[in-house]
Amino acid sequence: MTFIEAKKMKFTCYERIVFVDKVSEDKIRFRIDQTKTKQNVTTFKCCYKFASRSIERDKEDIAITYTSCVPFENDTVTVLEEEVVIVSCIQKANKKTVFTYEDAYLILKKQYTEHLKLQVKEDAVIMKDNWNVLIVGMDTMSRARAHHSIPKTLRYMREHDWLDYQGYQKVGANTYPNIMAILTGKNYTEVSKACGMTMDNCQQLLIWNKFRDAGYVTAYGEDNLKLPDTFSTRHGFKTPPTDHYTRPFFLTGEHRIGNLVCTKSRPSAEHMLDYALQFAQEYKNDSFFGFFWINSYSHNLDNLPTLLENNLINFFENLRDVGTLDNTFVIFLSDHGIRFGKVRFQTEAYYEERLPMLFMWVPHAFRETYPEEYHILKLNQYRLTTPYDLHATLWDFMKMTTNWIDIVPPEACPECKSFTKEVSPNRTCADVQVSQKWCTCHNLTDATHDPAANRSLELAVAFVQNRSKSIKTAECTMCSPLILKTVLRQHSYRDGNNTYYVVAFMFSSGPGFEATVEHDGNNFNILPFTDPITSYNMKGYCVINKLDRPYCSCLKVSKCKKKNK
Template sequence: MSLLTGKNMSTIYRACSSGMDKCNQMLIWSKFQKAGYVTATGEDYLRLPDTFGKYGYKSAPTDHYLRPLFLTGEHSYGNLVCTKKMASPNHILDYATAFSETYKDEKFFGMFWFNSYSHNLENKPQLIDDGIVNYFIRLNSSGVMNNTLIFFLSDHGMRYGKMREQVESYYAERLPMLFIWVPEDFRKKYLQEYINLEINQNRLITPYDLHLTLWDVMIRSKMSTDKIASEACPNCDSIFNEISPYRNCADANVDEKWCTCHKMKSVNRTEIDVKHSIELVVKYLQNKTKNIQTTSCMKCVVLNLKTILRTHTYRDESLNSTYFVLALVMTPGNIGYEATIVKRNGELSIMQPTYTITSYNTRGSCVIEPNHRSYCVCEKIAKCKIKH
């Protein structure tokens, strides 16, 4: 939504709370559509509780819309999410290919997203490798890539599973991938802009910058003359312009929680601040567990510390703050969590939110609010009778 709107999430939730149709004009595909582009979008794995699924569209948000196909019935078969006899992401690749080839001589904007090969497990993206390769081969052979900018990206790195136990995963989660295909004609016509793209490969950029970059595409194609700024990030810019090497997370509106512009070092868990940080996290998780609403005759078991996986620290002089990044396992359920504690003005406080780093907790199905599942191991209350 940051990429599509350039706005703060508070603005997005307020505008979209009564349905996505009410806020569709905020999304950049509507801007492209108004500028004369043919538009399309599609996303698989519809049962995920994302923004679109939560608020929903009553009518198609773009000229072409893939959701009705998946509404005919997505089914899980082992590691695959399928629609009829084909994996859902393959439907998306076929649709994106047909859309691009159909409108290759016109101006078009498509955003296609697949979740089911990579959302939960780390070993499934390889299943779509050949499909993606064949997709680009076909776009190239059909001439689509001669005049089309392609952004190939993710929303984040690995968030759950065994890989998250290692300290490197702290950075991997916070650094989504981004690859851009730039047509040869664009490179010649806008040489400096292409040089800037190469420079910016090693600079801090965000989805807010990409939002402005997409708008910049409209301006350069003479389909819009309006310069805009990102509401959420006034200092952000199109990445066709050189981004400062001195840019920090505050400049780019990256929250402290997600900033990776620091180098962490291991710290002994017996140090007094680390011990107090661990105690703070355990108490936080226990208090959270006690206040979770559950279905009748069920409760969440109070969690206790089982294992400390890693303890690291870094310093931010600009904020006069020291940070402690901890990963630990709580029992019962062997649920792993990663937490960041900040020491500022001599006081330790936990940075919200604290996330689970283990695979989705299947033992938390008694919770009322889905977001609480990762903090709960359900247990039946003794001698409790469910009222009908």
């Protein structure tokens, strides 16, 4: 398979001048590197302020509040009131401003765990073993793309005996259903019913809350909030979802520079990895569950995962050096592969898009204490696994630390099991509730000259064309007629008595799609969903419902006058 990554644009975030060091659990020191300021100007003045979540109703997860700005000098020490610190500096000459500087810092403020112990169930008993869980995710990273784009990271993992789950299979189209399958054990339909349009409705379903109830300190972080991020389509959280929550930091302002997404002077992902390291180090002797998700180096077509390689390797090495890996399972994973762009025109992209990466570090102490379970963990690297299995695995790790509760099997897949339980080599997608649309457990056969494939193509093209015709658009606009331009690929596979045709095609106005059509005797049935495979449609600006955007190339209607409002 040929991967087409963005070209490296030689841009960086800007240079850091003021540094903030943590000198104790609740105190920080400011350091000013005045060699990087305008020279021969003596009036360089700075102040700091803290930022936190807004307390205004319905703005809790989309806005932040600031304290007043307090002046400071080089080597000033102050109390760390909040985890987000903003520094502003100004330099004047002859009463004119010649230089300004603003920066943001994300510094972990340790919470004392007594409040967590008070909420643990009365019959909970912390076992002798204390297994922590740290999940680090990179969006849109298939296992194949990981080998192509971050090869040094994967070589590091092989050399240090990480596990590589080669048959890890996604269960939904995009980030939300795949992440929620891990966090709740539910499928998209069940999650949508439970959560509705606000994550507050389903907070208690998220497994990090189960860990918190069992006495774990919890954290969740995600960068590149303009995407939008995983939960903002459900209007986010009115109350913080975890003990530590990074969203207020990234709300201070992210901006794109070349391949990078920066929060002030540093790439957002670097802030995230540093904070995840602080979290894992501070609580390594407690029980912790951390979930950190990086979008900014891999989600969009102008991102370049290779640029994060050295930071990833340093992060994993630092975890080892501070002793966190002694009792922590680290799971490095993704939600799916590349869903849009020219990469998707290739036959192999059918598999790439459906098989995200999943690598796991297993503590040496666990390997020695549970040799049989470790043997099975290794064996399951070569078997079909899903986010539902990973959900069961997280319950299993929690159960090994506390007797708080019996393991709850994933609701969407009661037959799914922890990675520590052997998975059958004959396991099928049907066994683990993976739909035909996403299943990769078959070989695609070229069907270019198969009459049934051509019929499937005709149905899929007509389906998209009809949807485009029914789209509601803004006044004096319409969707241009979709005319088939190119057939990118036609393949088939057998499953039971049915044949399935996978067809990909493009229209003359630009959009391309992939569809799966089930052929049962004389019947043809298009499986949900027919997916756009070309990049985000900038031509679909006129649609009323943003979900219709991939299916519309907007035209202005000639001689149309808008009605006066």
